Amino acid sequence: MKASVRDIMNTDVVAVRVSASFKEIAAKLREHRMSAFPVLDESGTVIGVVSEADLLLKEAFEEEPGIPGMAAGILIRRDREKAEAITAAHLMSSPAVTIDPGDSVEHAARLMYARRVKLIPVTDAAGHLVGSVSRADVLSIFDRPDEEICQEILDRVIAEDLGADPRSFALTVTDGIVTVQGRPESTVLGRDIIARIRHVEGVVSVRDRLSYPEP
Numbered sequence: 001m002k003a004s005v006r007d008i009m010n011t012d013v014v015a016v017r018v019s020a021s022f023k024e025i026a027a028k029l030r031e032h033r034m035s036a037f038p039v040l041d042e043s044g045t046v047i048g049v050v051s052e053a054d055l056l057l058k059e060a061f062e063e064e065p066g067i068p069g070m071a072a073g074i075l076i077r078r079d080r081e082k083a084e085a086i087t088a089a090h091l092m093s094s095p096a097v098t099i100d101p102g103d104s105v106e107h108a109a110r111l112m113y114a115r116r117v118k119l120i121p122v123t124d125a126a127g128h129l130v131g132s133v134s135r136a137d138v139l140s141i142f143d144r145p146d147e148e149i150c151q152e153i154l155d156r157v158i159a160e161d162l163g164a165d166p167r168s169f170a171l172t173v174t175d176g177i178v179t180v181q182g183r184p185e186s187t188v189l190g191r192d193i194i195a196r197i198r199h200v201e202g203v204v205s206v207r208d209r210l211s212y213p214e215p
Contacts, residue, residue, distance in 0.1 A: 003201055005108055006101040008140055009122045009131035015040050018047065020088040026055055038121040038129055039092045045127040048092030049119065055091065057083040098123045101130060109138045144202030146173040153178065157196045164189060176204035183211045
């Protein structure tokens with residue numbers, strides 16, 4: 001069974017209120033060695049995320065940056081507004097990129113990549129904070145033992161999902177790299193096995209050494 005965000009999220013989450021001051025946020029970032037915090041309104045709903053990058057703008061704009069162009073000017077203006085901010089309300093990026101506890105780890109990874117974020121608040125149906133997921137949390141699925149990966153491929157992928165005989169294949173898993181040997185009954189079956197193995201949690205790469213039937 002694929003792991004969900006619920007399985008890897010951190011439930012001991014440090015957050016800041018929308019009224020938190022610049023100094024308070026900076027102190028918490030140092031104290032907890034975090035790169036970002038969810039920002040909550042008075043009802044506890046996640047409304048944004050404030051990061052160390054947001055706070056660093058105050059130093060970055062001590063001198064006028066020389067970035068030309070209208071688009072760059074718009075970005076500079078937004079950053080300058082953050083540089084002048086003194087509370088989380090104006091420092092934060094909003095709306096927050098959030099995720100549901102039941103979402104897949106794969107979805108969390110894609111969301112982090114697409115939105116270029118290091119931390120995603122996990123919220124319930126009401127938008128209240130229940131946890132957080134970092135890049136390190138997402139990468140934790142690769143800590144899975146090789147023996148466990150191999151057994152899942154044989155029992156679930158090959159035997160249960162595809163109805164093939166696991167004894168027809170030889171598998172080795174080393175550091176998450178799966179090497180598959182054997183002769184599938186058809187090219188379609190062989191391709192399907194390889195494709196499904198790539199989506200098994202903990203698999204880093206798949207080496208296809210199957211002997212496919214002649215066309």
